[in-house]
Amino acid sequence: MDFSLNENQLAFQDAARNFASGEMAPFAALWDEKKIFPKDVLKKAGELGFMGMYCSEDVGGLDLSRLDTTIILEELAKGCTSTAAFISIHNMASWMISSWGSQVTKQRWCSDLVVGEALASYCLTEPGAGSDAAALRTTAKIDGDHYILNGSKMFISGAGETDVLVVMARTGSQEDGARGISAFAVPANLVGVNYGKNEDKMGWNSQPTRAINFDNARIPVDCLLGEEGEGFKIAMKGLDGGRINIASCSMGAAQACINLAQVYMQERQQFGKPLAAFQALQFKLADMVTELVAARQMIRLAANKIDTNDPDRTTYCAMAKRFATDVGFNVCNDALQLHGGYGYIKEYPIERFVRDARVHQILEGTNEVMRVITARRILEPGATDAIR
Ligand SMILES: Cc1cc2nc3c(=O)[nH]c(=O)nc-3n(C[C@H](O)[C@H](O)[C@H](O)COP(=O)(O)OP(=O)(O)OC[C@H]3O[C@@H](n4cnc5c(N)ncnc54)[C@H](O)[C@@H]3O)c2cc1C
Numbered sequence: 001m002d003f004s005l006n007e008n009q010l011a012f013q014d015a016a017r018n019f020a021s022g023e024m025a026p027f028a029a030l031w032d033e034k035k036i037f038p039k040d041v042l043k044k045a046g047e048l049g050f051m052g053m054y055c056s057e058d059v060g061g062l063d064l065s066r067l068d069t070t071i072i073l074e075e076l077a078k079g080c081t082s083t084a085a086f087i088s089i090h091n092m093a094s095w096m097i098s099s100w101g102s103q104v105t106k107q108r109w110c111s112d113l114v115v116g117e118a119l120a121s122y123c124l125t126e127p128g129a130g131s132d133a134a135a136l137r138t139t140a141k142i143d144g145d146h147y148i149l150n151g152s153k154m155f156i157s158g159a160g161e162t163d164v165l166v167v168m169a170r171t172g173s174q175e176d177g178a179r180g181i182s183a184f185a186v187p188a189n190l191v192g193v194n195y196g197k198n199e200d201k202m203g204w205n206s207q208p209t210r211a212i213n214f215d216n217a218r219i220p221v222d223c224l225l226g227e228e229g230e231g232f233k234i235a236m237k238g239l240d241g242g243r244i245n246i247a248s249c250s251m252g253a254a255q256a257c258i259n260l261a262q263v264y265m266q267e268r269q270q271f272g273k274p275l276a277a278f279q280a281l282q283f284k285l286a287d288m289v290t291e292l293v294a295a296r297q298m299i300r301l302a303a304n305k306i307d308t309n310d311p312d313r314t315t316y317c318a319m320a321k322r323f324a325t326d327v328g329f330n331v332c333n334d335a336l337q338l339h340g341g342y343g344y345i346k347e348y349p350i351e352r353f354v355r356d357a358r359v360h361q362i363l364e365g366t367n368e369v370m371r372v373i374t375a376r377r378i379l380e381p382g383a384t385d386a387i388r
Helices: 007-034 039-047 066-079 081-100 103-113 174-180 231-267 279-307 313-338 340-344 350-361 367-378
Strands: 120-123 139-143 146-157 164-170 181-187 193-195 209-220
Touching (some): 007 350, 066 081, 066 231, 081 164, 081 181, 081 350, 164 174, 164 209, 181 231, 279 313
Antiparallel strands (some): 146 209
16 A cells, blocks of 8 residues: 555646646636636646546546546645636536547547536536435437427536536436436537526635526437436446545645645734744644545545445545545634634635635535435445445
8 A cells, every 4th residue: 555646646736736826826816706717727727638637548538547636636726726626527527428428429529628628517406406316307308319408407517608518317207216317418508508697606706606497408319428317327426536526626725724824823923922832723733734634535545446446436435525525624714713814804815715615515415415325335234344
């Protein structure tokens, strides 16, 4: 067991760190304030391969492992957590298209997606189907050589600015549950695809979030990903990786906050001493670092479980997502506390990291749903010994 990063991983980490500090961090506050979606920067990220990190080489991707991907996303999130999180969603949706798309679909989208010339959204959540995603009601009815889409999606990241939508819709009946769901790669500018307003959010302001309404939108049958009825399985496979990617973005936010807090504690004087001289605050920083290291290792373990196709990968990803996004948020929040009143004002980036990291506890499956997934497995005979 070797816990050190190899030469390639160090090189990617370095490239991502430089990109984050040069192309993202200086502008993150502006993107947040003005709600700017930095498409030009996403294209630049594409030049480095960061828009198709785990897509295979035959479609132009970097074909990196999931472990490698977590290392890159963490660094990007130090620059702008919200933009890195969009990159993570784009990578997940692009990978789904490249893995299950028909020849026509792959040819149409992949070469543009992997370089950030085209952007992708992931459309699972609906107004009435959030945590209970398998209850979704959007329908895809076959009509000759087309499917006709009807229904609504909610909270879709990038919607209105992206080029292709990975949409989970029902080809079977409502009673079929998850087995009646199929996945599609839907051109975002199709007639009958309508977008709601950009939601006014607490954080994640550098990427739009919109509802989408499908009103008799016609898509050719070759937009189907995989087979009919496989959509929910495909959506969940995407989310295994998506969850540790988002968790890695939490690590980046938390690492950036710890770095800032450590410096601030040495500079800021109260009671005639630097904050760093107070043992209560030293212990706080020690706990923050301890938990961050634990969370990062758990993400890497879960990434390894995907890379090795472990049968328990979903459980490990759920545990890692729950733990790391909770730790990530708490560390950002503790760093804010260590900055006192200055942490609360926008001149310092801490409050933005707190706002951006908060939603990671909610999306890609809430942290309660992560516990549902984990508990379901743990209650099986012998599971407490197997999951370790
Ligand atoms: C900024 C943002 C971006 C998003 N981007 C996307 C996107 O790109 N694509 C996409 O498909 N979705 C996206 N989502 C949706 C997100 O995945 C959902 O919000 C999330 O899955 C929760 O669904 P819900 O909001 O309907 O909450 P609900 O499911 O209504 O849950 C409400 C509360 O009840 C809890 N709860 C529900 N069921 C249980 C249970 N069985 N046991 C215990 N607790 C339970 C939940 O954990 C939560 O705390 C995004 C959301 C946000 C806020």
